[in-house]
Amino acid sequence: MAEIRNYTLNFGPQHPAAHGVLRLILEIDGEVIERADPHIGLLHRGTEKLVESKPYNHSIGYMDRLDYVSMMSNEHAYVMAIETMLELEVPERAQYIRVMFDEITRILNHLMWLGTHALDVGAMSIFLYAFREREKLIDCYEAVSGSRMHATYYRPGGVYRDLPDNMPKYLKTDTRTDKEIEVMNKNRQGSLLDFIEDFVKEFPRHVKQYDDLLTENRIWKQRLVNIGIVSAKRAKQLGFTGPMLRGSGVAWDLRKNQPYAVYDQLEFDIPIGVTGDSYDRYLVRMEEMRQSNKIIGQCVTWLKANPGPVMSDDKKVAPPKRIDMKDDMESLIHHFKLFTEGYSLPEGEVYRAVEHPKGEFGIYLISDGANKPYRVKIRAPGFAHLASMNEMTKGHMLSDVVTIIGTQDIVFGEIDR
Amino acid sequence: MQKLLEQLEEIFDASSIASSYGELTLTVASEDIISTCLKLRDKLAFDTLIDLCGVDYLTYGQSEWVGDASNSGYSRGRSAQGGEDRHQQRFAVVYHLLSVSKNYRIRVKAFVDEAEPIIKSVTNIWTSADWYEREAFDLMGILFENHTDLRRILTDYGFVGHPLRKDFPMIGEVEMRYDEDLGRVVYEKVSIEPNISVPKVIRK
Numbered sequence A: 001m002a003e004i005r006n007y008t009l010n011f012g013p014q015h016p017a018a019h020g021v022l023r024l025i026l027e028i029d030g031e032v033i034e035r036a037d038p039h040i041g042l043l044h045r046g047t048e049k050l051v052e053s054k055p056y057n058h059s060i061g062y063m064d065r066l067d068y069v070s071m072m073s074n075e076h077a078y079v080m081a082i083e084t085m086l087e088l089e090v091p092e093r094a095q096y097i098r099v100m101f102d103e104i105t106r107i108l109n110h111l112m113w114l115g116t117h118a119l120d121v122g123a124m125s126i127f128l129y130a131f132r133e134r135e136k137l138i139d140c141y142e143a144v145s146g147s148r149m150h151a152t153y154y155r156p157g158g159v160y161r162d163l164p165d166n167m168p169k170y171l172k173t174d175t176r177t178d179k180e181i182e183v184m185n186k187n188r189q190g191s192l193l194d195f196i197e198d199f200v201k202e203f204p205r206h207v208k209q210y211d212d213l214l215t216e217n218r219i220w221k222q223r224l225v226n227i228g229i230v231s232a233k234r235a236k237q238l239g240f241t242g243p244m245l246r247g248s249g250v251a252w253d254l255r256k257n258q259p260y261a262v263y264d265q266l267e268f269d270i271p272i273g274v275t276g277d278s279y280d281r282y283l284v285r286m287e288e289m290r291q292s293n294k295i296i297g298q299c300v301t302w303l304k305a306n307p308g309p310v311m312s313d314d315k316k317v318a319p320p321k322r323i324d325m326k327d328d329m330e331s332l333i334h335h336f337k338l339f340t341e342g343y344s345l346p347e348g349e350v351y352r353a354v355e356h357p358k359g360e361f362g363i364y365l366i367s368d369g370a371n372k373p374y375r376v377k378i379r380a381p382g383f384a385h386l387a388s389m390n391e392m393t394k395g396h397m398l399s400d401v402v403t404i405i406g407t408q409d410i411v412f413g414e415i416d417r
Numbered sequence B: 001m002q003k004l005l006e007q008l009e010e011i012f013d014a015s016s017i018a019s020s021y022g023e024l025t026l027t028v029a030s031e032d033i034i035s036t037c038l039k040l041r042d043k044l045a046f047d048t049l050i051d052l053c054g055v056d057y058l059t060y061g062q063s064e065w066v067g068d069a070s071n072s073g074y075s076r077g078r079s080a081q082g083g084e085d086r087h088q089q090r091f092a093v094v095y096h097l098l099s100v101s102k103n104y105r106i107r108v109k110a111f112v113d114e115a116e117p118i119i120k121s122v123t124n125i126w127t128s129a130d131w132y133e134r135e136a137f138d139l140m141g142i143l144f145e146n147h148t149d150l151r152r153i154l155t156d157y158g159f160v161g162h163p164l165r166k167d168f169p170m171i172g173e174v175e176m177r178y179d180e181d182l183g184r185v186v187y188e189k190v191s192i193e194p195n196i197s198v199p200k201v202i203r204k
Helices: A047-052 A056-064 A071-086 A092-121 A125-145 A178-184 A192-214 A218-224 A232-237 A243-247 A278-305 A322-327 A329-340 A381-387 A389-393 A398-408 A412-416 B002-011 B030-044 B129-140
Strands: A007-011 A023-029 A032-039 A348-356 A359-367 A375-379 B017-020 B023-029 B048-056 B091-099 B104-112 B118-120 B143-145 B174-179 B184-189
Touching (some): A032 A389, A047 A375, A071 A348, A092 A192, A092 A218, A192 A278, A218 A398, A243 A359, A322 A329, A348 B104, A359 A381, A359 B048, A381 A398, A381 B129, B002 B017, B048 B129
Antiparallel strands (some): A007 A023, B017 B023, B048 B091
């Protein structure tokens, strides 16, 4: 009889289910995974090295490019680390704007996750529905920052500018009739906040739609239930955070447990799973979208009632008003210094983390008193999650690997940095 | 945090504990890392290793500003917290621990020597240390004793050097291109000049 041997399968880096550039070396016994060895670093851009060579404000844009589906959450951790070291007061309105956009980002991220996860597992249509709503939220990004993805909107001391009074509208094109344009612009007549308010009203209906398509879907359940079970104890050992940890039944959320910005003034719940399988994590993330929607609603109400500054008035950090620079020499000097040399942080070190859509995203910042960081370590949640790939896939079938990559919500921008 | 500080002072030497920006830092000798981590995990319930990284203190506190132009202007007017002189040894390994059950954090710091940058691996205490240690080895060249699989993780296959070290140039050392004649990819010395766009200035 012929000798039976395990064989090795190379999965990726060019594979539609690899969510970017994951290369997996799988050791397979028949169709059962014996060992999975992820090779990462194919998207390594040396962010931590680059950040060391630039003044603080120049690197906010790099943060967007880490986890490129939850841009503003990354920025939040970075500016929070800087603000802590500068002992900078952030105006309350800016805090609310940040929280609102953090939650918009969470929905953006979870919609992306839902779409691609379902697509990998075999449900095509959900992807199209998820991207329909993503489009609206990306328009919100565009309205405040001018950029649809890499916003660079959060700045140390606040946010770049206040929310716009007009939501940009679709223009006439040759391919669309006036009537179609009118329908598309129906919810864009007021300010950005009106637009978001309309979204908040509509969104639960859309989540319901995804829910109807997937939650009780037989194929979906067959592919997800009892796949990649992680116990609460193992989850902590493996450094899991965010929905991955909550899916295993640990009620841990930085927004609740170590609140930052204005999360302690908002009402929301933390969903947790029971068994810690992929299906539980799916349910957790679905509920998180509903909760995020609730938070956005509360922020919109607050922001409508409370106008005010959105940037700290500390001139060493925040750029002066353009109009002041015309006749105030000091403003001109501040502007010049700020945009050439930047500002210096006091000597010391700090670690600040936010509840990023994927888990705990932290920035460990060491300053030696210069205008550039001495060392920045980016704690990416996906890195710890992907590290558990071997443990999570062991004993599962080859097709389950795809489910597990999906449930880990892998994005290579943050893992490879 | 106060409670944690009291508990820490019972177990560790008070002089090794520093507090800044509402965070605690415990500095230990590299030989003691295993015993320290075990105590932290078992006695103080630090169940999660959030992060592990290497730090290179080679150019700490050195400014790139040459000449004395405007070295006095634009002061910061804020005092430093926890910025004592601590770079007698070049490398540090920094552990960020989190206790999910008790809801507190701590930072543990161990310095290692330049000549022998070796420290014991904590993979047996927290499984998540596995990849973090591989990363610290890859980017900083710190070796972790008893790590079962200390391979490079983020850099290219066959990469030479440790890019996050301060003496590694930001532009790298080699560049890659496809050679028509040889019919394969070749590595050559970088052809671009290193350039500092904004000099590093230290304002005390």
